[in-house]
Amino acid sequence: RYVRQLQRLQLLFSPTAGDARGARQFVEEAALDFARQHPDVVLYISPRFGAAPLLLAEYLNGTVREELIANKTSEEIVQLATKLAGQSGLDIIRIRKPFHTDNPSVQGQWHPLTNKPSALTVRGPRLQAQ
Amino acid sequence: MVVLSAALWLRSRLTDRFWRVQEVLKHARHFRGRKNRCYKLAVRSVRRALVKSTKARREKKRFLRALWITRIEAASLEHGLKYPAFISNLLKSQVELNRKMIADLAIYEPKTFKSLAALAQRRRQEGFLAALGDGKEPEGIFSRIVHHY
Numbered sequence: 001r002y003v004r005q006l007q008r009l010q011l012l013f014s015p016t017a018g019d020a021r022g023a024r025q026f027v028e029e030a031a032l033d034f035a036r037q038h039p040d041v042v043l044y045i046s047p048r049f050g051a052a053p054l055l056l057a058e059y060l061n062g063t064v065r066e067e068l069i070a071n072k073t074s075e076e077i078v079q080l081a082t083k084l085a086g087q088s089g090l091d092i093i094r095i096r097k098p099f100h101t102d103n104p105s106v107q108g109q110w111h112p113l114t115n116k117p118s119a120l121t122v123r124g125p126r127l128q129a130q
Numbered sequence: 131m132v133v134l135s136a137a138l139w140l141r142s143r144l145t146d147r148f149w150r151v152q153e154v155l156k157h158a159r160h161f162r163g164r165k166n167r168c169y170k171l172a173v174r175s176v177r178r179a180l181v182k183s184t185k186a187r188r189e190k191k192r193f194l195r196a197l198w199i200t201r202i203e204a205a206s207l208e209h210g211l212k213y214p215a216f217i218s219n220l221l222k223s224q225v226e227l228n229r230k231m232i233a234d235l236a237i238y239e240p241k242t243f244k245s246l247a248a249l250a251q252r253r254r255q256e257g258f259l260a261a262l263g264d265g266k267e268p269e270g271i272f273s274r275i276v277h278h279y
Contacts, residue, residue, distance in 0.1 A: 107239045115240065
């Protein structure tokens with residue numbers, strides 16, 4: 001079953017600053033709908049003074065992503081929040097290989113003694129008492 | 131009334147020079163020498179680095195293929211076969227594995243690779259018999275071709 005990787009979303013904004021207007025409109029109009037559509041994400045709304053409005057997203061693997069929402073409209077914040085809700089907490093860097101295995105070798109990985117006669121490695125039972 | 135451009139006496143200052151410079155320098159942070167700090171040198175180095183990375187995508191395919199061929203050659207020599215004999219006989223036995231997979235098998239699945247080498251060796255012997263024996267011996271088993279229509 002699908003487990004949503006987003007744990008909690010913290011909406012930090014100032015009740016009076018001008019660039020938090022979109023955040024305030026989001027809180028008034030769209031926050032409840034967002035919370036109802038994503039029941040497994042906890043939405044914290046905390047007003048704070050004197051700092052830029054932030055959207056903090058914490059994921060199940062511990063990564064914390066901060067997104068600035070200054071001078072964004074309410075719809076843009078909704079889109080951003082749905083995008084964060086669909087992400088997992090993995091780092092957004094170039095993936096080196098599109099595949100990964102925990103068990104790459106079934107028959108045993110090659111080492112320089114695989115195709116040599118086993119007299120080189122195996123010490124058999126001593127035939128004569130020395 | 132419609133105003134298309136600002137008035138002549140209106141001046142403006144460049145206020146985000148720092149961030150424009152940082153956009154270039156962030157791609158140069160892992161370089162050696164002054165080009166990871168000084169903007170003028172970094173601009174040239176970053177542009178060259180990006181151009182080289184686009185051109186190298188074509189070279190990467192050639193390089194990796196050569197690497198796989200080296201590895202397959204080393205592995206097949208361990209089993210007493212040379213690379214051209216191994217590859218040609220595998221193709222004649224209708225084993226259509228590309229070099230990447232054969233190289234991975236040689237590293238991670240040595241027994242499978244040994245059986246592939248034995249198959250190629252057997253097909254080689256049957257090829258020699260068919261060419262030199264002239265008709266009296268029965269046809270080789272691994273020389274039979276399966277048609278998928």
